[in-house]
Amino acid sequence: MKNEEGKREKLIRAGIRLFATYGYDKVSIRQIAAEAGVNSSMISYYFNGKSGFYEAIIKEVLQNFDEFIGILETKDIDPREGFKLYVQAITKIHYKYPPEFVKLVYREMLNQSEAFNNLAVHKFKRNFSVLLKLIEKGKTMGIFRKELDNEKILLMFASVVNFYFLAKPLHSMIIRQDENFTAGYLEQVVKIFLHGIEVGGNEKA
CATH class of the missing domain: 1.10.10.60 (Homeodomain-like)
Known part of the structure; x- marks a missing residue:
């Protein structure tokens, strides 16, 4: 077997x-x-x-999100931890597959295949919906700033995290990077991002 x-x-x-x-x-x-x-x-x-x-390749890649999304749907976690789990999920995907995986993602972004449209778009919409609820939960709890737009918050965060990996073939030629560098970079991204959307000490929820 x-x-x-x-x-x-x-x-x-x-x-x-x-x-x-x-x-x-x-x-x-x-x-x-x-x-x-x-x-x-x-x-x-x-x-x-x-x-x-x-x-099957498209399905294989998409299944990597199931565990992460399942945790957000079934467990009562701090919304800030949810963003950290997202980073972990994306990182695992990029380390799991060959370096050429990034090229495949680019190909699908520029010219979507039928398989991608049939499988990925629906999955991404579901994932997006779950993450939006996480942000709204953070606002309800008084953690995140209520005046910020939920979709823009999520789009900004997902873009910063994913672009790091998509552009890595280029920027790794300029800045030497290993797994520790990547982990440190993403940790800093999350820290700066959360600092920007969290309710400050002098602000009211």
Whole structure:
């Protein structure tokens, strides 16, 4: 069973590298199998062809958000901790997949595939809704400033966190970075962000 899971994981990682580098149309099932070191029949067996395989990659990536969103939906946590959990979830995703993962994200942002539109947009809307409720909860508790727009708060935070990873291939050429640097940077982002949206000592909720 573990061997089968290992082959599936190899295919997913190989698919991310190839689709990110060459695009969906220019990648063949044979190339994917060769990159993963498995028989090409495995793609039909596991994913029912190339389109099913690409859809599986999108699903695989999106499933990484389920645990994080589930915690926000089912547990009574401090809204500030919710933002920290978001950062942890995004960080885990980018460390889990090959470096080419960023290119795949760019491709989908610029030219969305049918699989992305069918799967990701709905998932992101749900996640966005849960996070907006988290912000509203913070306002109700007197933690966050009530005059700030919830959608703008969330868009600002998500943009800053995600852009760090999306632009990393460029800025890492200028500033040396390892996992400790990334963790420190994101910790500072959260600290500055929360300082900006929290009710100050002299302000009334």
